[in-house]
Amino acid sequence: MVSRYSTWSAEAAQQVLDLLSEGERLILPALQALQHEFGYVPREAVGIVAKHVNVSVADTHGVLSFYHELRTSPPAPIIVSVCVAEACQANGSRELVTSIEQSIAPVGSRSADGSVDVVEVFCLGNCALGPAVLVNERLVGRVNLDSLTRAVATARDEVNA
Amino acid sequence: MTTIYVPRDSAARSVGADDVAVAIAREAAVRGADVTLIRNGSRGLLWLEPLVEVVTESGRVGYGPVTESDVAGLFDAGFLAGSDHPLSVGIVEEIAWLKDQQRVTFSRVGIVDPLSLNDYEAHGGLVGLRRALEIGGDAVVEEVLASGLRGRGGAGFPAGIKWRTVRGAQSDQKYVCCNADEGDSGTFADRMLMEGDPFTLIEGMVIAGITTGATQGFIYSRSEYPDANDTMREALEIAYLNGLLGNGVLGSEHAFDLSLRVGAGAYICGEETAMLESLEGLRGMVRPKPPIPALEGLFGMPTLVNNVMTLASVPGILVDGSAAYQALGSERSRGTQVFQLAGNIAQGGIVEIPFGITLSELVNTYGGGTRSGRPVRAVQVGGPLGAYFPADKLDVSLDYEAMLAAGGMVGHGGVVVFDESVDMSLQARFAMEFCAKESCGKCTPCRIGAVRGVETIDKIREGVDRPGNLVLLNDLCDLMTDGSLCAMGGLTPMPVQSALRHFPEDFQR
Numbered sequence: 001m002v003s004r005y006s007t008w009s010a011e012a013a014q015q016v017l018d019l020l021s022e023g024e025r026l027i028l029p030a031l032q033a034l035q036h037e038f039g040y041v042p043r044e045a046v047g048i049v050a051k052h053v054n055v056s057v058a059d060t061h062g063v064l065s066f067y068h069e070l071r072t073s074p075p076a077p078i079i080v081s082v083c084v085a086e087a088c089q090a091n092g093s094r095e096l097v098t099s100i101e102q103s104i105a106p107v108g109s110r111s112a113d114g115s116v117d118v119v120e121v122f123c124l125g126n127c128a129l130g131p132a133v134l135v136n137e138r139l140v141g142r143v144n145l146d147s148l149t150r151a152v153a154t155a156r157d158e159v160n161a
Numbered sequence: 162m163t164t165i166y167v168p169r170d171s172a173a174r175s176v177g178a179d180d181v182a183v184a185i186a187r188e189a190a191v192r193g194a195d196v197t198l199i200r201n202g203s204r205g206l207l208w209l210e211p212l213v214e215v216v217t218e219s220g221r222v223g224y225g226p227v228t229e230s231d232v233a234g235l236f237d238a239g240f241l242a243g244s245d246h247p248l249s250v251g252i253v254e255e256i257a258w259l260k261d262q263q264r265v266t267f268s269r270v271g272i273v274d275p276l277s278l279n280d281y282e283a284h285g286g287l288v289g290l291r292r293a294l295e296i297g298g299d300a301v302v303e304e305v306l307a308s309g310l311r312g313r314g315g316a317g318f319p320a321g322i323k324w325r326t327v328r329g330a331q332s333d334q335k336y337v338c339c340n341a342d343e344g345d346s347g348t349f350a351d352r353m354l355m356e357g358d359p360f361t362l363i364e365g366m367v368i369a370g371i372t373t374g375a376t377q378g379f380i381y382s383r384s385e386y387p388d389a390n391d392t393m394r395e396a397l398e399i400a401y402l403n404g405l406l407g408n409g410v411l412g413s414e415h416a417f418d419l420s421l422r423v424g425a426g427a428y429i430c431g432e433e434t435a436m437l438e439s440l441e442g443l444r445g446m447v448r449p450k451p452p453i454p455a456l457e458g459l460f461g462m463p464t465l466v467n468n469v470m471t472l473a474s475v476p477g478i479l480v481d482g483s484a485a486y487q488a489l490g491s492e493r494s495r496g497t498q499v500f501q502l503a504g505n506i507a508q509g510g511i512v513e514i515p516f517g518i519t520l521s522e523l524v525n526t527y528g529g530g531t532r533s534g535r536p537v538r539a540v541q542v543g544g545p546l547g548a549y550f551p552a553d554k555l556d557v558s559l560d561y562e563a564m565l566a567a568g569g570m571v572g573h574g575g576v577v578v579f580d581e582s583v584d585m586s587l588q589a590r591f592a593m594e595f596c597a598k599e600s601c602g603k604c605t606p607c608r609i610g611a612v613r614g615v616e617t618i619d620k621i622r623e624g625v626d627r628p629g630n631l632v633l634l635n636d637l638c639d640l641m642t643d644g645s646l647c648a649m650g651g652l653t654p655m656p657v658q659s660a661l662r663h664f665p666e667d668f669q670r
């Protein structure tokens with residue numbers, strides 16, 4: 001499968017950073033812009049961001065390691081974010097997680113074919129129609145393994161299109 | 162020509178609204194029917210989503226939940242004329258569930274085209290802002306104070322006092338920050354308003370800006386809400402193009418710039434000072450208070466921080482006057498609260514109603530009990546830091562003080578229902594686990610205490626020295642309550658100890 005993201009290079013990263021508005025010349029927006037473009041923020045980016053924003057490498061690293069969503073290695077083409085918060089628990093998310101573990105991958109890991117990352121999230125704002133899952137950016141409600149498999153297949157088609 | 166509404170709300174889309182919209186357009190083309198399709202927000206009757214509405218002479222007739230495969234049959238049955246069909250729910254505004262509510266903050270959600278400023282104005286939009294420009298800042302503060310509006314983000318602090326403080330602060334630069342980090346499980350009102358009626362939030366923030374003297378605003382939203390963020394970005398662009406934002410708001414001498422910032426998956430960034438740190442691009446570490454953000458907030462400047470619901474309530478308060486708002490509610494909780502019914506519930510969604518309704522009415526009357534059909538066993542109110550109530554203690558009145566007296570909190574108004582299959586020791590464990598994962602790490606009772614909490618509950622669940630470990634767990638909870646810097650560590654004991662108190666048998670299995 002192809003990647004949804006551009007290939008990392010220091011030069012390309014600099015171009016992304018140059019596009020930040022004045023108000024976004026801050027550590028988090030800079031890291032987010034890089035992740036948006038490349039899918040992840042390699043360690044090598046820390047120095048580049050620190051220099052661009054004019055802060056220390058330590059502070060930049062601190063921000064990178066604080067936020068759950070920032071990644072330091074490339075993601076799989078498809079990310080399945082499973083809600084494991086209370087309202088979804090009440091609708092069987094624990095059982096869903098078990099079946100995802102058996103058929104795709106355990107939470108926090110990648111499927112054997114390398115195409116899907118399964119991550120946990122706390123609430124997707126779809127708490128009356130749980131269990132809820134985000135497949136890349138598409139929200140799926142009342143999820144079971146069948147509907148999840150279909151959503152993953154759709155995402156696969158989109159990524160390959 | 163017939164107008165058809167199919168929601169674009171992400172909850173509706175999550176159960177197939179896009180497919181339904183496509184199918185309706187296709188079927189209409191095939192049959193040569195003249196239809197206009199509008200993607201509205203959701204009415205909040207989420208168990209009926211996708212809820213399709215057809216405009217008829219007698220009102221908007223609803224059909225739901227509609228699937229793609231129902232569409233041809235709906236055309237056959239003559240739904241364009243509002244005809245009967247097994248999926249018909251009749252005139253939507255006449256559905257008792259909706260009709261019995263008092264929608265103030267949500268008055269336009271589900272009704273208007275979210276990104277049409279014309280539609281917004283046709284439904285009373287911008288009247289509040291025009292009035293604010295007319296009466297001036299002091300009078301606006303008086304109105305907000307008199308309305309009795311309290312912060313809807315969780316702490317319930319009187320909004321007018323905060324507005325007055327920021328207005329009175331002397332500074333060249335002030336900010337308005339909307340807390341749209343809505344991280345509580347069981348809550349989705351902020352999201353639905355941003356997707357279904359984004360101009361109301363923008364209007365509320367402009368009013369806040371011109372009143373407090375802030376010329377720059379930020380909406381701090383979350384990455385888990387991609388649709389809401391897209392809608393909000395589009396709405397901001399439209400607002401700029403139409404002179405609602407920028408220099409000279411609506412032709413006045415006031416300037417107000419507003420932009421959207423998105424978090425990166427950290428619950429603690431909903432705490433206002435952590436949010437400010439995050440807006441500064443830093444780690445979301447909680448700041449000690451004082452100084453309060455109203456005096457020293459974003460980049461050290463006076464900053465008004467309010468929740469989406471708080472800010473979105475202000476335009477309506479200015480339209481109908483503070484007296485009308487203050488007339489609703491109970492005791493010191495004035496106005497309406499946008500409750501969100503979630504979890505294992507038959508009729509989940511948005512119930513906006515004056516404070517003072519009982520939890521039982523919400524869960525049983527509105528909610529219709531559980532979706533599984535099994536008896537209700539526990540209800541968690543107010544998000545992951547809120548208390549669990551057992552089924553026989555649901556007669557508590559939902560207002561700030563009554564909930565406090567009952568050992569709980571209203572929080573952001575989320576109500577999560579569990580049926581009898583729930584294991585409350587597991588829920589208590591989750592509360593500690595969540596705190597351990599989401600703690601900012603600044604103070605020991607929370608950072609270490611939550612980890613010890615998980616370990617101790619595991620021992621109790623495994624049957625290791627139960628009496629000793631139960632005492633230890635309660636001690637730990639007291640320590641976290643008393644010794645934490647913010648409510649993350651300070652309130653995590655609430656779900657844990659309410660589970661211990663009301664469901665002791667689950668810790669003895």
Ligand SMILES: Cc1cc2nc3c(=O)[nH]c(=O)nc-3n(C[C@H](O)[C@H](O)[C@H](O)COP(=O)(O)O)c2cc1C
Pocket residue numbers: 311312313314315316317318340341342343344345428429430431432433434466467468469471472647648649
């Ligand atoms: C752990 C924690 C999480 C919070 N999350 C939110 C949130 O997601 N949204 C929100 O508006 N307030 C949240 N709050 C409350 C804010 O700190 C603050 O009180 C609120 O944004 C003020 O706005 P209001 O007065 O309009 O409610 C949270 C507080 C804590 C301690």
Ligand code: SF4
Pocket residue numbers: 429447599600601602603604605607608645646647648649650651
């Ligand atoms: S209680 Fe927890 S989240 Fe709050 S400041 Fe302390 S460590 Fe941070």
Ligand code: FES
Pocket residue numbers: 083084085086087088089122123124125126127130132345346347348
């Ligand atoms: S708890 Fe899962 S979507 Fe809110």
